[in-house]
Amino acid sequence: MSAITQRRNPPRRRGMCPGVLAPMEVGDGLLVRVRVPAGVLPAASAKRIAELGRRYGNGLVDLSHRGNLQLRGVAATDMAALIEELRALGYVSEDAESEAVRNVLTSPTAGLDGTAVLDVRPCALALDARLAADRDLHRLPPKFGWLVDGGGQATLFDSSTDVRFDAVAEAVDGPLFRVGLGGTFEGAVVLGHCRPDDLVELAAALARAFLELRQTLAEPPRRMAGLVKTLGVEALRERVAGLLTGPHPSHAAHGPLPSPASQEREFSSTQISSPPPPSGGGSGWGQTPPTRLVLGSHPQWLGVAFPFGRLDVDRLEALAALTHEIRITPWRALLLAAPQDGAAETATALGGILDHHDIRLKLTACSGVTGCDVGTTDTHADGLAIAGRAAGLLEAVRMVHVSGCAKGCAHPGAADVTLTAREGVYDVALNAAPGGTPWRSGLTPSEAVTAVADLSVEELFRVR
Secondary structure, eight states: OOEEEEOOOOSOOTTOOTTOOSSOOBTTBEEEEEEOGGGEEEHHHHHHHHHHHHHHSOSEEEEOTTSOEEEEEEOGGGHHHHHHHHHHTTOSOSSHHHHHHOOEEEOTTTTTOTTSSSOOHHHHHHHHHHHHHOGGGGGSOTTOOEEEEOOSSSOOTTOOEEEEEEEEEEETTEEEEEEEEEESTTTSEEEEEEOGGGHHHHHHHHHHHHHHHHTTSSSOOSSHHHHHHHHOHHHHHHHHHHHHHSOOTTTGGGOOOOOHHHHHHHTOGGGSSSOOOOTTOGGGTTSSOHHHHHSEEOSSEEEEEOGGGEEEHHHHHHHHTTOSEEEEOTTSEEEEESOOTTHHHHHHHTTOBOOTTOGGGGEEEOOGGGTOSSOOSOHHHHHHHHHHHOHHHHHHSSOEEEESSTTOTTOOSOEEEEEEEETTEEEEEEEEOTTOOOSEEEEOHHHHHHHHHHOOHHHHHHHO
């Protein structure tokens, strides 16, 4: 089961950029986000989506950090037809309420990676279905997110979300999920552990507990981290335990609940002390960006990225012809499952990035003037110009960010070098977020590119 979320947009409003969940119209038209539950996109579906993007959009496709596809440039007059086509494919929910809460991020290598603790696709799909069907959960805030990670070579340890289920080393009776609240694997508050079979019911109880407890506060938080910070994890644990043991109208429709004895084991303090990291991915745990672990040729997949996570429908269609299934990752890359012979060469010819050392992976940019009504510079072109002239700097840093405005929609945090556009010029800041104190200000795009190209690594590090 799959779904999309449509941005239902009023007339354009200045000061808003792509990536914001509030209703709006982006610079190149309406933006349609195609949700891909469990990150699994059959090749036939990918080809059909490419056809629809060509017919109803401007042919551009973005890969989001939440593991979704985004079709750009859809005209308001074509939106209804596009939605009906996607609904016929099974990619649209029946109502906007269920659509808004189906934010489940899943290990993109699930079922492909033999080093993972377990294949989490069934759990992720079951959670997606429960979120769609259980109207009690439709009251969750639209950004409320879930994560189901099976471990292995490309874990989601650094992805921050509201509720995360991370598979950890197997217990005597099988693998367990470590349940974390509000953050990354290392930053989340640990609630306890649960069995895979109990994940969906526990998730539903957590959602209801969040909704009930937030209403007791004068200013109800919209994210789990805020609730835990205000009330503490014990209050949430007690409410969840009561929901799992007490009667609820939805229980009869969704199968048996865990027994009280199993709940005691799952939430006991001994189960949550010194939690281990997901197994099978030690080489990348907390050190190597997952993007670099999935790119290129692997025994079960071919990893392909594109500059700024942007490709077009022709490339998507061509990649789909190389495999039976595409996996969408939260690192703005695609995985081709069991690719055909010669797929790597074809993907490279299409402009794909297969080498994790490619310096273009160090660049982040929003749509800029080509896709946002706030943008005044061609952020993608300027970013690629930096790649062409500042290879040495890019090899030494973690990120160079080209932002179309001070909001920093593509990356709101700090980067080693940040270019913030305003009225056709850039302010360049070092070790700062968009809009930070500039190192150089009021530079034309060509002057900004030259300034970054002339910046030495030594000078950059002195500013830190």
